[in-house]
Amino acid sequence: MLSIWDQMVIDSDKGMPLYKQISQQIEQMVHEGKLKPGMRLPSERKMAALLKVSRMTLTLAYEEMKTRGIVRSQQGSGTFIMRGPKMEKTEQAITWHTNFAYQTENVNHGMEEIMRFGRDSRLIPFGGVGTAPEVHPGIDFSQCFAEHLRKNPILLQLPAPTQGYEPLILEVKSWLSESGIHADEKEIMIVSGAMQGLDLISRLFLGPEDYVIMEDPGFLAASDAFAATGAKILRITLDEEGIKTDSLENLLMQFPVKFIYINPTFHNPTGITISMARRKKLLALAKKYSVPIVEDDPFSMLYYGKKPVPSFKALDKDHMVIHLQSFSKYLFPTLRVAVLVAHEGIISNLVKVKQRVDLHSNNLTQMAVQVYLEEGRLSRHIEKLRQAYDRRLSIINDILKEKPNLKCRIPDGGVFLWCKIPKGISSERLLEIAIKKGVSFVPGSWMSGVGMYENYIRLAFTHPSSDLLREGIEIIDQAINEYYSYQP
Numbered sequence: 001m002l003s004i005w006d007q008m009v010i011d012s013d014k015g016m017p018l019y020k021q022i023s024q025q026i027e028q029m030v031h032e033g034k035l036k037p038g039m040r041l042p043s044e045r046k047m048a049a050l051l052k053v054s055r056m057t058l059t060l061a062y063e064e065m066k067t068r069g070i071v072r073s074q075q076g077s078g079t080f081i082m083r084g085p086k087m088e089k090t091e092q093a094i095t096w097h098t099n100f101a102y103q104t105e106n107v108n109h110g111m112e113e114i115m116r117f118g119r120d121s122r123l124i125p126f127g128g129v130g131t132a133p134e135v136h137p138g139i140d141f142s143q144c145f146a147e148h149l150r151k152n153p154i155l156l157q158l159p160a161p162t163q164g165y166e167p168l169i170l171e172v173k174s175w176l177s178e179s180g181i182h183a184d185e186k187e188i189m190i191v192s193g194a195m196q197g198l199d200l201i202s203r204l205f206l207g208p209e210d211y212v213i214m215e216d217p218g219f220l221a222a223s224d225a226f227a228a229t230g231a232k233i234l235r236i237t238l239d240e241e242g243i244k245t246d247s248l249e250n251l252l253m254q255f256p257v258k259f260i261y262i263n264p265t266f267h268n269p270t271g272i273t274i275s276m277a278r279r280k281k282l283l284a285l286a287k288k289y290s291v292p293i294v295e296d297d298p299f300s301m302l303y304y305g306k307k308p309v310p311s312f313k314a315l316d317k318d319h320m321v322i323h324l325q326s327f328s329k330y331l332f333p334t335l336r337v338a339v340l341v342a343h344e345g346i347i348s349n350l351v352k353v354k355q356r357v358d359l360h361s362n363n364l365t366q367m368a369v370q371v372y373l374e375e376g377r378l379s380r381h382i383e384k385l386r387q388a389y390d391r392r393l394s395i396i397n398d399i400l401k402e403k404p405n406l407k408c409r410i411p412d413g414g415v416f417l418w419c420k421i422p423k424g425i426s427s428e429r430l431l432e433i434a435i436k437k438g439v440s441f442v443p444g445s446w447m448s449g450v451g452m453y454e455n456y457i458r459l460a461f462t463h464p465s466s467d468l469l470r471e472g473i474e475i476i477d478q479a480i481n482e483y484y485s486y487q488p
Helices: 018-031 044-051 055-067 089-099 110-119 138-151 153-157 166-177 194-205 220-227 245-254 276-289 344-357 363-374 377-400 427-437 466-485
Strands: 071-074 078-081 188-191 211-215 232-236 257-262 293-296 321-326 338-341 407-409 416-420 456-460
Touching: 018 055, 044 055, 055 071, 055 427, 138 153, 138 363, 138 377, 166 188, 166 338, 166 363, 188 194, 188 344, 194 220, 194 257, 194 293, 194 321, 194 338, 194 344, 211 220, 211 245, 220 232, 232 245, 245 257, 245 276, 257 276, 276 293, 363 377, 377 466, 427 456, 427 466, 456 466
Parallel strands: 211 232, 211 257, 257 293, 293 321
Antiparallel strands: 071 078, 188 338, 321 338, 407 416, 416 456
């Protein structure tokens, strides 16, 4: 006789993340009365074996069900289906989600996992981005700022406008002009990292049932920001020149799109840079359909050959581009300072939105970045980063010649390798094996909104030392070779 779990159908070709398929099917069984309140679910390890998925997939599924109030966990006892109307008071807090207006159930839990990998010192960190240890600017940056504060202690007592610390805005204006972006002070805003910028843009432009276009694969945290407003995301795949403009125009003709989100230079995760011809075509489409472009540009200064083509904002003659540029990838991820450049009318309204959630970005970090820019230290530091990361890519290129299981795109810039693994291997399950061996990376399916790229992985190559790069890639290759004999 078949058990209830044998009735579940998990299809990797369905176009939906596996953990969501599991969560949705269990929820349906609860609604149908097949799973009764108080019933204990199998452990993650056992359920993973029953459904033939990775432990990581089950962890994500169980976490999503907890968020939705379908199940509860009790340490040492297991995971249980929620009780009915006679729920004990101690459990009622779990149902608060029914009162939430801001949509959180579609948040990709993969982002939380990536952050967790970065905190685990036992892992060789290919999961998240960090600055190379030999060129980390921490000491230089802190000494520069400390000296500035010693000379100007009164600065600590001054409030900062919501739009940003004014001396920093002036420095940023000059800094941006070096890359062809000529903006007035009223067109520049300082935000607490690019993610805050995306959140503010989403709050200003998007509402339930609105449409936004983005690349697939793409930056998973951006899609979370858009989906949380209730908006619908239309996804377009890339070719060697970037986002496909024919597909883009088809969508623009069919849907009332609010904006197009792109990461056009050394794209996350593929490393692709949109060609000049395609940039011009995309700008023409934006103007034709009156749809703004949100350009997320965290990597363009990290080039390892010739300088990349100008940014969309530098090419923008019609105020169609909202440009986001973070300092995090040039300095360190915890800095949380980014620049948002847009038409004055957009900036003035974004400032109003920001005042409701964040009166002003952190004054100390804004001052620190301003001084670092003013003294020309950032430009010198970025040059050191280019040299250090270019050396890493040379090492990786040599290693990969002996690793036919890993077919990686060597980018012209940026911080990611997009690697194809043998067909039939689940990147999520491979991650589970690799973590046990001491290496983290990001499964390709986590970078897709429709569950594609199961046989791809993303490797961030900037943080590990040269020796750890070699060791980490060797371990991933071993994990691939052991994949079919691995038992969860």
